[in-house]
Amino acid sequence: VEGGVGRGRIPDVAVKRLPVYLRALQDLAARRVEIVSSAELARLTGFSSEQIRKDLTYFGSFGTRGVGYHTDVLLERIRRVLGLHEDIGVALVGAGHLGTALARYNQGRHQHVHIRAIFDSDPAKIGQELGGTVVRDVRDLERVVREEGIRLGVVAVPASEAQAVAQALCQAGVEAILNFAPVRLEVPPGVQVENIDLSLALQSLAYYAAADRPPSSKGRRFEP
Amino acid sequence: VEGGVGRGRIPDVAVKRLPVYLRALQDLAARRVEIVSSAELARLTGFSSEQIRKDLTYFGSFGTRGVGYHTDVLLERIRRVLGLHEDIGVALVGAGHLGTALARYNQGRHQHVHIRAIFDSDPAKIGQELGGTVVRDVRDLERVVREEGIRLGVVAVPASEAQAVAQALCQAGVEAILNFAPVRLEVPPGVQVENIDLSLALQSLAYYAAADRPPSSKGRRFEP
DNA sequence: CCCTGTGAACTAATTCACAGCG
DNA sequence: CGCTGTGAATTAGTTCACAGGG
Numbered sequence A, B: 001v002e003g004g005v006g007r008g009r010i011p012d013v014a015v016k017r018l019p020v021y022l023r024a025l026q027d028l029a030a031r032r033v034e035i036v037s038s039a040e041l042a043r044l045t046g047f048s049s050e051q052i053r054k055d056l057t058y059f060g061s062f063g064t065r066g067v068g069y070h071t072d073v074l075l076e077r078i079r080r081v082l083g084l085h086e087d088i089g090v091a092l093v094g095a096g097h098l099g100t101a102l103a104r105y106n107q108g109r110h111q112h113v114h115i116r117a118i119f120d121s122d123p124a125k126i127g128q129e130l131g132g133t134v135v136r137d138v139r140d141l142e143r144v145v146r147e148e149g150i151r152l153g154v155v156a157v158p159a160s161e162a163q164a165v166a167q168a169l170c171q172a173g174v175e176a177i178l179n180f181a182p183v184r185l186e187v188p189p190g191v192q193v194e195n196i197d198l199s200l201a202l203q204s205l206a207y208y209a210a211a212d213r214p215p216s217s218k219g220r221r222f223e224p
Numbered sequence C: 001c002c003c004t005g006t007g008a009a010c011t012a013a014t015t016c017a018c019a020g021c022g
Numbered sequence D: 001c002g003c004t005g006t007g008a009a010t011t012a013g014t015t016c017a018c019a020g021g022g
Helices: A012-030 A038-045 A049-057 A071-082 A097-106 A138-148 A159-171 A198-210 B012-030 B038-045 B049-057 B071-082 B097-106 B138-148 B159-171 B198-210
Strands: A068-070 A088-093 A113-120 A133-137 A152-155 A176-179 A192-195 B068-070 B088-093 B113-120 B133-137 B152-155 B176-179 B192-195
Touching (some): A012 A049, A012 A071, A038 A049, A088 A159, A088 B198, A097 B097, A113 B198, A159 A176, A198 B071, A198 B088, A198 B097, A198 B152, A198 B176, B088 B097, B088 B138, B088 B159, B133 B138, B159 B176
Parallel strands (some): A088 A152, A113 A133, B152 B176
């Protein structure tokens, strides 16, 4: 949720929605649904149909009026826009519980974003396998990332080490970082940082939990 | 990143920034800094100073012109707005790696959002301790959440179980859910859902990594 | 006729610019 | 004088409403 380059073309908010559309389209494709309307996508994703249509126009128009979109045409198009048509390598730094969750999560499923290297500083973890990848010494990070042409970094280390890791990642040439450490990372201009801070997310949710509703209204039914 | 109630008062985007301010203020307080200006907070958080001042006006005005804000007055005020002045209980569902990371993360540190119950369906995990809390059977979820007056739920279970868990949480009266499962949760109106999908985050980052820059510009220095 | 594609209208959020006050 | 607080201007994002084409 950090500012960043922006890079003209597609609004950041729309870029965040594209993977959601992608997931819905993958489900549809798996169920052999060949045509889908923006209304159907709206139902599946929770965004409005006009929002979806507008988002799609940012990079072309490939629907058929009166009909809808070809599932796999749209799928392929969004994939391409996101850069997921070519394999994109990810370096995961930090093989703690969060790192492990990420590695497992990523394993196999999302075809074109692959964790290609995992690093940690703990000798007990180095050499272990995690989701099919061997954990390496974080001191080799720069070399490996460069050699493998990795362009995306994930920071899942304690706050105290996060900045040093980010620095090494940038030095090695990554172009975007997903940061889970509860600190603001200083990166060179042009490197996109996305922060996901688990405790901050909980804290802002607290606002919605605390507010208005009297604690008496316990127990809510669906579709009242 | 789900719509939700909105609840009038403070814009959602601002609510998301408040915890960031809070963290900066906690750091300052720990370093015995008594006064802080919006410019200084801007430097620490990465948001603009006018943004910060504007956000603060949503719930009052407590700075001193020509001077700045009293660190602990502001701290206390934001805490109160977020509802963090009173202890707020969280139910964590799913004691896998992600759940464990969250439990560890939360342990001790952020004073007023506490994980008060952890649930799982795996008999091997039930009874184990995690960050100072014993893992319970998910079948007891509704009863325990109700008894303990828990108002916040965290869904860290596989996609296939997420909807059932969300339903149980809502039935038990939670008012907001932090969802890590890669599905759209159906919840009754009035329940705020915040989705954090780790693979989607990676995918949207891919857009920024893939774009423009030729892969030749490897290795970036800070402050060029 | 139906659903896409899109300007136009609207709404939300950010930034500007400066008055006001300690 | 310096920094807050805030309307006003601007910019971004969403929704409306309908023209246009299969």
